[in-house]
Amino acid sequence: MLQEQELKTFVEGTTNYFEVAAQQPASIGSPYLTETPPAVHDYTGIISISGKREGVVYFTAPKAMLTVLLMKMQENDFSHETMRDLVGEVANTISGNARRDFGRDFVISVPSVLSGERPEIPQKPGSRSFVIPINWRSHSAKLIVSLT
Amino acid sequence: MNQKKFLKLMIVDDSNIMRRRIERSNQFDELELVGTAGNGIEALEMFRKMDPDVVTMDLTMPQMDGIECISKLVELKPAIRILVISALADKATAVEAMEKGANGFLNKPFTDRQLNEAIAELMR
Numbered sequence: 609m610l611q612e613q614e615l616k617t618f619v620e621g622t623t624n625y626f627e628v629a630a631q632q633p634a635s636i637g638s639p640y641l642t643e644t645p646p647a648v649h650d651y652t653g654i655i656s657i658s659g660k661r662e663g664v665v666y667f668t669a670p671k672a673m674l675t676v677l678l679m680k681m682q683e684n685d686f687s688h689e690t691m692r693d694l695v696g697e698v699a700n701t702i703s704g705n706a707r708r709d710f711g712r713d714f715v716i717s718v719p720s721v722l723s724g725e726r727p728e729i730p731q732k733p734g735s736r737s738f739v740i741p742i743n744w745r746s747h748s749a750k751l752i753v754s755l756t
Numbered sequence: 757m758n759q760k761k762f763l764k765l766m767i768v769d770d771s772n773i774m775r776r777r778i779e780r781s782n783q784f785d786e787l788e789l790v791g792t793a794g795n796g797i798e799a800l801e802m803f804r805k806m807d808p809d810v811v812t813m814d815l816t817m818p819q820m821d822g823i824e825c826i827s828k829l830v831e832l833k834p835a836i837r838i839l840v841i842s843a844l845a846d847k848a849t850a851v852e853a854m855e856k857g858a859n860g861f862l863n864k865p866f867t868d869r870q871l872n873e874a875i876a877e878l879m880r
Contacts, residue, residue: 624865625865628865628866628867629865678773681773681777682777682780683773683776683777685772685776689772690772690773693771693772693773694773696771697771697773697774700771700816700843701843701864701865702843703843704816704842704843704844704845704864705843705845705863705864706845707844707845707846707849708845708846710846711846711848712844712846712848712849714846716816716844717816718770718816718817718818
């Protein structure tokens with residue numbers, strides 16, 4: 609189960625991502641705990657965690673938000689493949705940055721990406737997830753951290 | 757006449773967005789992009805074709821990761837200059853990459869300025 613300080617690592621990682629990559633800070637809502645799989649948006653980038661911790665970290669966002677994020681990054685390709693690439697990269701960056709606090713035994717996978725309606729997010733039965741709400745410009749996204 | 761010396765650049769990252777970002781942000785006229793690769797295996801193939809002098813290298817990639825690829829590139833060309841650009845932010849990983857032969861380490865996310873400073877340091 610995630611401790612408060614560990615949760616802070618992911619909140620700070622998310623804040624840092626938007627500040628640096630999008631050059632515009634995001635506002636982070638109060639994280640909350642859920643026992644049911646949270647609803648996801650159009651695109652979801654998933655990182656599997658192994659080593660001293662096990663579970664998943666995923667970033668899920670609507671297409672409209674990803675489009676603006678790509679514009680802020682000077683991208684001019686807004687294809688489905690680029691949206692998939694972006695959610696994977698955001699999930700990878702936030703998870704990889706968490707190793708600053710968790711150390712190298714916090715092993716992260718390459719991203720896998722889900723899109724479309726009602727995707728199946730891999731989750732251990734009985735595991736609980738922390739949802740970190742992200743508000744950026746007029747858009748909302750989520751970072752979900754489910755670790756044992 | 758003072759002729760400018762061009763250095764050949766290869767960008768290795770499994771994200772197309774990151775590859776384009778690095779290419780766009782590079783402000784050095786003397787660095788000429790000769791190839792990109794999405795994993796370590798592709799990077800070695802590209803290396804054999806294009807013989808780059810400077811490489812930016814992601815670490816978390818499918819098929820062959822960046823650490824293994826750095827070792828192989830340094831074996832093939834000891835003078836190669838490698839800048840690791842990775843989200844992995846723990847010190848142990850940076851130390852390992854440098855021990856394998858990388859010359860610099862930049863964490864994602866990064867600004868254009870941070871990238872160009874890291875490349876400048878690499879080419880010094």
